[in-house]
Amino acid sequence: MSEYIEHDKTGSSAGLIEKKFYTFADQSDEMILENGTRFGPITLAYETCGTLNPDRSNVILILHALTGDSHMAGFYTKEDSKPGWWDIMVGPGKGIDTENFFVICSNIVGGCMGSTGPGSVNPKTGKPYGIDFPVITMGDMVRAQKALMDHLGIEKILSVIGGSLGGMQVLEWCVRYPRMVISAIPLATTTKHSALAIAFNEVARQAIMADPNWTGGNYYSGEKPDLGLAVARMIGHITYLSDESMRQKFGRRLQEKSDFSYDFSADFQVESYLRYQGTKFVERFDANSFLYITKAADYFDLERQYGDGSLVKAFSEVASKFLVVSFTSDWLYPTYQSKTMVKAMKKNGIDVSFCEIEAECGHDAFLLPNDRLTGLIRGFLEGVFNEVRA
Amino acid sequence: MSEYIEHDKTGSSAGLIEKKFYTFADQSDEMILENGTRFGPITLAYETCGTLNPDRSNVILILHALTGDSHMAGFYTKEDSKPGWWDIMVGPGKGIDTENFFVICSNIVGGCMGSTGPGSVNPKTGKPYGIDFPVITMGDMVRAQKALMDHLGIEKILSVIGGSLGGMQVLEWCVRYPRMVISAIPLATTTKHSALAIAFNEVARQAIMADPNWTGGNYYSGEKPDLGLAVARMIGHITYLSDESMRQKFGRRLQEKSDFSYDFSADFQVESYLRYQGTKFVERFDANSFLYITKAADYFDLERQYGDGSLVKAFSEVASKFLVVSFTSDWLYPTYQSKTMVKAMKKNGIDVSFCEIEAECGHDAFLLPNDRLTGLIRGFLEGVFNEVRA
Numbered sequence: 090m091s092e093y094i095e096h097d098k099t100g101s102s103a104g105l106i107e108k109k110f111y112t113f114a115d116q117s118d119e120m121i122l123e124n125g126t127r128f129g130p131i132t133l134a135y136e137t138c139g140t141l142n143p144d145r146s147n148v149i150l151i152l153h154a155l156t157g158d159s160h161m162a163g164f165y166t167k168e169d170s171k172p173g174w175w176d177i178m179v180g181p182g183k184g185i186d187t188e189n190f191f192v193i194c195s196n197i198v199g200g201c202m203g204s205t206g207p208g209s210v211n212p213k214t215g216k217p218y219g220i221d222f223p224v225i226t227m228g229d230m231v232r233a234q235k236a237l238m239d240h241l242g243i244e245k246i247l248s249v250i251g252g253s254l255g256g257m258q259v260l261e262w263c264v265r266y267p268r269m270v271i272s273a274i275p276l277a278t279t280t281k282h283s284a285l286a287i288a289f290n291e292v293a294r295q296a297i298m299a300d301p302n303w304t305g306g307n308y309y310s311g312e313k314p315d316l317g318l319a320v321a322r323m324i325g326h327i328t329y330l331s332d333e334s335m336r337q338k339f340g341r342r343l344q345e346k347s348d349f350s351y352d353f354s355a356d357f358q359v360e361s362y363l364r365y366q367g368t369k370f371v372e373r374f375d376a377n378s379f380l381y382i383t384k385a386a387d388y389f390d391l392e393r394q395y396g397d398g399s400l401v402k403a404f405s406e407v408a409s410k411f412l413v414v415s416f417t418s419d420w421l422y423p424t425y426q427s428k429t430m431v432k433a434m435k436k437n438g439i440d441v442s443f444c445e446i447e448a449e450c451g452h453d454a455f456l457l458p459n460d461r462l463t464g465l466i467r468g469f470l471e472g473v474f475n476e477v478r479a
Numbered sequence: 480m481s482e483y484i485e486h487d488k489t490g491s492s493a494g495l496i497e498k499k500f501y502t503f504a505d506q507s508d509e510m511i512l513e514n515g516t517r518f519g520p521i522t523l524a525y526e527t528c529g530t531l532n533p534d535r536s537n538v539i540l541i542l543h544a545l546t547g548d549s550h551m552a553g554f555y556t557k558e559d560s561k562p563g564w565w566d567i568m569v570g571p572g573k574g575i576d577t578e579n580f581f582v583i584c585s586n587i588v589g590g591c592m593g594s595t596g597p598g599s600v601n602p603k604t605g606k607p608y609g610i611d612f613p614v615i616t617m618g619d620m621v622r623a624q625k626a627l628m629d630h631l632g633i634e635k636i637l638s639v640i641g642g643s644l645g646g647m648q649v650l651e652w653c654v655r656y657p658r659m660v661i662s663a664i665p666l667a668t669t670t671k672h673s674a675l676a677i678a679f680n681e682v683a684r685q686a687i688m689a690d691p692n693w694t695g696g697n698y699y700s701g702e703k704p705d706l707g708l709a710v711a712r713m714i715g716h717i718t719y720l721s722d723e724s725m726r727q728k729f730g731r732r733l734q735e736k737s738d739f740s741y742d743f744s745a746d747f748q749v750e751s752y753l754r755y756q757g758t759k760f761v762e763r764f765d766a767n768s769f770l771y772i773t774k775a776a777d778y779f780d781l782e783r784q785y786g787d788g789s790l791v792k793a794f795s796e797v798a799s800k801f802l803v804v805s806f807t808s809d810w811l812y813p814t815y816q817s818k819t820m821v822k823a824m825k826k827n828g829i830d831v832s833f834c835e836i837e838a839e840c841g842h843d844a845f846l847l848p849n850d851r852l853t854g855l856i857r858g859f860l861e862g863v864f865n866e867v868r869a
Contacts, residue, residue: 285726295754301691335673353610357681
């Protein structure tokens with residue numbers, strides 16, 4: 090989710106990795122989406138690291154956050170300056186040890202990182218879908234990932250792991266395919282968006298749609314809504330940090346000057362940081378994908394969809410073992426939301442460990458180096474792997 | 480600041496009020512601004528309520544928040560549907576009792592509510608200033624208000640009162656004119672913007688400047704940057720509420736439908752609320768004024784300007800008695816910022832009462848009916864008035 094985490098190439102031990110694609114189709118070459126429409130074919134981008142053991146018992150599925158991709162660790166080529174987004178956690182000897190586990194990271198439908206999304210060409214028209222692309226849900230994303238697992242011949246997943254929007258996919262996996270998911274680690278996430286989280290997403294969407302270059306989502310042959318998307322990204326970045334982390338990171342420090350400019354240039358470092366994040370983001374992300382994925386996040390609501398309004402009921406069929414982690418300074422998905430989740434799990438007798446990690450860096454904490462988090466994940470995975478092999 | 484507070488005309492007791500204007504000029508018909516430039520003439524809009532007593536000892540100066548105006552209470556005409564923005568607090572028998580006090584509310588330079596601002600005509604060109612308008616500071620705003628006080632023949636102010644940006648003006652008044660301000664009530668405010676507050680303002684400014692209708696601030700003869708300003712306002716509204724207040728006010732309730740729309744219309748009530756606030760705001764506010772006032776708020780930093788980096792030193796000449804009020808759920812200017820202020824005041828031996836009011840409605844709490852706040856203000860004013868007359 091956050092690109093400002095700078096990785097050193099030498100820090101990666103996952104080595105070279107290959108981006109793969111799987112285009113799946115059911116009987117009719119289409120999937121029936123949760124909104125009721127038929128849609129397809131769907132391509133998913135994914136990557137793997139480590140070796141699948143003969144009894145296929147060492148599969149870990151990693152799911153990424155809003156603007157992430159399938160490139161979780163390692164490098165595509167030796168020339169890459171940056172490894173995958175979770176290289177600090179995934180690799181030989183790391184928290185998710187690829188010497189023990191076969192780790193898959195799947196992209197999402199609706200995205201723009203190699204999977205079918207609004208920027209993909211609609212085979213019926215020969216042009217990009219734009220907003221003719223159907224509004225997809227977390228359930229649609231996960232069902233597409235399930236088709237990928239079927240294709241790979243995987244019947245049981247030792248652990249499904251992800252943070253933020255990735256954590257929502259984790260929860261959707263557990264509820265939808267309870268017999269397939271042995272354990273799960275939802276990090277810095279929620280079972281439903283609060284009004285505050287919806288509000289931030291809505292303002293970000295409005296910023297995109299207010300950009301005249303958005304032109305109703307049909308901009309692929311012309312100028313892109315870069316200014317609107319940059320504002321949307323800046324809003325996102327505010328939610329990923331925290332009051333405390335921004336104070337420590339930027340405070341009121343000025344940008345390369347000793348006095349105020351008395352104009353509308355970036356005086357403060359925090360302004361310059363946000364502008365830079367916005368500008369950099371538009372180079373790699375599609376504005377329409379931002380609309381679709383944030384909408385899926387806003388719609389996500391386990392108790393509404395699976396529990397007739399009861400979260401306890403929504404978890405009633407779940408059979409996975411859980412490690413739930415929240416971070417003290419995360420104000421996008423605050424700890425109380427994880428606690429609500431854990432409580433509903435416990436009422437169903439689910440085996441759940443919960444940990445709130447003291448962190449000042451806000452929601453983004455799950456992406457940053459944290460020995461406590463690494464230790465928790467490593468220990469949890471060893472435990473469930475031992476149980477499976479026992 | 481917030482317009483969603485609906486007033487009932489029958490609730491107002493302040494009666495009819497008249498908007499007044501004062502255009503001031505020093506010797507050279509200009510004022511030297513803090514950025515070093517000469518600027519003028521400057522007109523300030525202001526309103527008064529109550530009667531100035533013969534010894535001029537009952538003056539209260541109210542200063543408003545970012546998007547407020549001088550219309551603090553009562554109605555302009557009998558046909559008005561809404562009274563002034565602080566009608567719940569200002570009027571006969573209210574917290575700020577206009578039967579005892581002569582209450583002045585002054586607008587700010589840089590605004591768009593009758594005072595000189597970027598939308599005013601530049602006498603040198605015959606056209607609106609646009610961004611040729613100088614970047615003004617909290618100090619400039621307060622110095623203009625001081626000229627208004629001089630014009631009205633007021634040498635002592637019993638109490639200067641304001642919330643949010645109004646609270647910053649209150650603090651600036653106390654530091655800049657220590658012998659003139661007998662007491663002060665800064666509400667829900669800060670002595671300097673945090674990185675988080677700057678971040679929100681910067682993203683809002685970027686949203687405005689990203690609107691192609693902004694055209695470098697020179698839009699007064701054509702289409703206005705309404706879409707950008709609406710997004711800026713939506714961002715503001717998120718900061719004025721709180722996670723808890725949004726949960727109570729909106730939760731995940733849907734807007735006039737029982738299921739998701741599966742498109743990008745407003746599904747949730749919170750989305751609809753924000754869109755409405757954005758749309759309504761552009762009818763009454765100038766985008767350039769939004770830029771200038773938020774910049775002044777970001778620049779505001781008492782310890783930098785008056786204390787060589789020390790807030791204690793910044794307050795060293797202050798002679799006012801204080802009532803400082805914060806609200807538990809205000810995450811724009813959280814209580815710890817008020818506590819820092821109070822601590823620095825106490826180190827100077829300043830007589831300060833501090834109260835953190837339990838409130839779930841976020842930063843906007845100071846604008847909402849609250850018996851505790853009303854009682855605190857009434858009691859404090861009675862006390863200082865008695866001392867003055869003793």
